[in-house]
Amino acid sequence: MPSNETLTLTVQRFHPQRQPNTLSMSYTVPKTKTLLQALTHIKRTQDPTLTFNAGCNASVCGSCAVRVNGREVLACAYTPQEGDLIEPLRYATVLKDLVVDASHTTTLNARAHNASHGHKEEMQSIDAAHAITRQSDCILCSACYSACPVLAVNSDFLGPFALTRSWRYIADSREADTSSIMQSIQTNGIWDCTLCGECTTVCPQHIDPKNDIMMLQGKAGILGYTNPKFGGGMSFDGGFGTPDFGVPSF
Ligand code: SF4
Ligand code: SF4
Ligand code: FES
Numbered sequence: 001m002p003s004n005e006t007l008t009l010t011v012q013r014f015h016p017q018r019q020p021n022t023l024s025m026s027y028t029v030p031k032t033k034t035l036l037q038a039l040t041h042i043k044r045t046q047d048p049t050l051t052f053n054a055g056c057n058a059s060v061c062g063s064c065a066v067r068v069n070g071r072e073v074l075a076c077a078y079t080p081q082e083g084d085l086i087e088p089l090r091y092a093t094v095l096k097d098l099v100v101d102a103s104h105t106t107t108l109n110a111r112a113h114n115a116s117h118g119h120k121e122e123m124q125s126i127d128a129a130h131a132i133t134r135q136s137d138c139i140l141c142s143a144c145y146s147a148c149p150v151l152a153v154n155s156d157f158l159g160p161f162a163l164t165r166s167w168r169y170i171a172d173s174r175e176a177d178t179s180s181i182m183q184s185i186q187t188n189g190i191w192d193c194t195l196c197g198e199c200t201t202v203c204p205q206h207i208d209p210k211n212d213i214m215m216l217q218g219k220a221g222i223l224g225y226t227n228p229k230f231g232g233g234m235s236f237d238g239g240f241g242t243p244d245f246g247v248p249s250f
Helices: 035-045 104-111 126-130 143-147 160-170 179-184 198-202 209-222
Strands: 006-014 022-030 065-068 071-074 085-087 094-096
Touching: 006 035, 022 035, 065 143, 071 143, 071 198, 104 160, 143 160, 143 198, 160 179, 160 209, 179 209, 198 209
Parallel strands: 006 085
Antiparallel strands: 006 022, 065 071, 065 085
């Protein structure tokens, strides 16, 4: 029974070997500062089978992201409220309860060729370094990926964290060759983003993937790439948008 000292939380449970394999379970817990403390209390005192991920308890490792009432949060940073519904992140295979397979983070960054492909031997200005500082703070929590509505209709979309990391390299003045990254994000990448900003809203690191994707679109236009949805060519017979310069050679 809820009181001034307790909360009732509902957790979406999943067990791959049970039928039915999903189940909503409610728990009454003492009020805690963080959801992670509440989940830990449940596991220690009421249900040792409850499974969730956590590491640093300090918003650093990115492993504890879940959805609360449909909104992505870090369990170690969110203060639970009466009646909260806790669910696993979307668009990743649920392994058990609130734990999802996070291997997509590696796969997507590899697909985007997100890595250094050679450094220029030159000093970087403080302004140029600051331009990529925020993106470098990504903790790969996947909150933005789970919040992205495009993934609901296109599971091949690279998604916000991978594209933010692409901008981190493409905007890095020290990088010698970012052509393979730019090429890799043309299909199911920058042009598939609707710029809705859901990713930016939920990011616990205050990264702005929506803005980074807009920057990538602008840079792509300068390099001669075009949005395939708009067709190519600026003409007076129905074409519009950025002229089609073809795929550039680097
Ligand atoms: S801005 Fe783009 S990447 Fe971010 S949630 Fe919306 S569609 Fe997804
Ligand atoms: S961009 Fe933000 S929300 Fe997305 S994975 Fe990185 S830290 Fe998490
Ligand atoms: S436990 Fe590391 S971010 Fe929450």
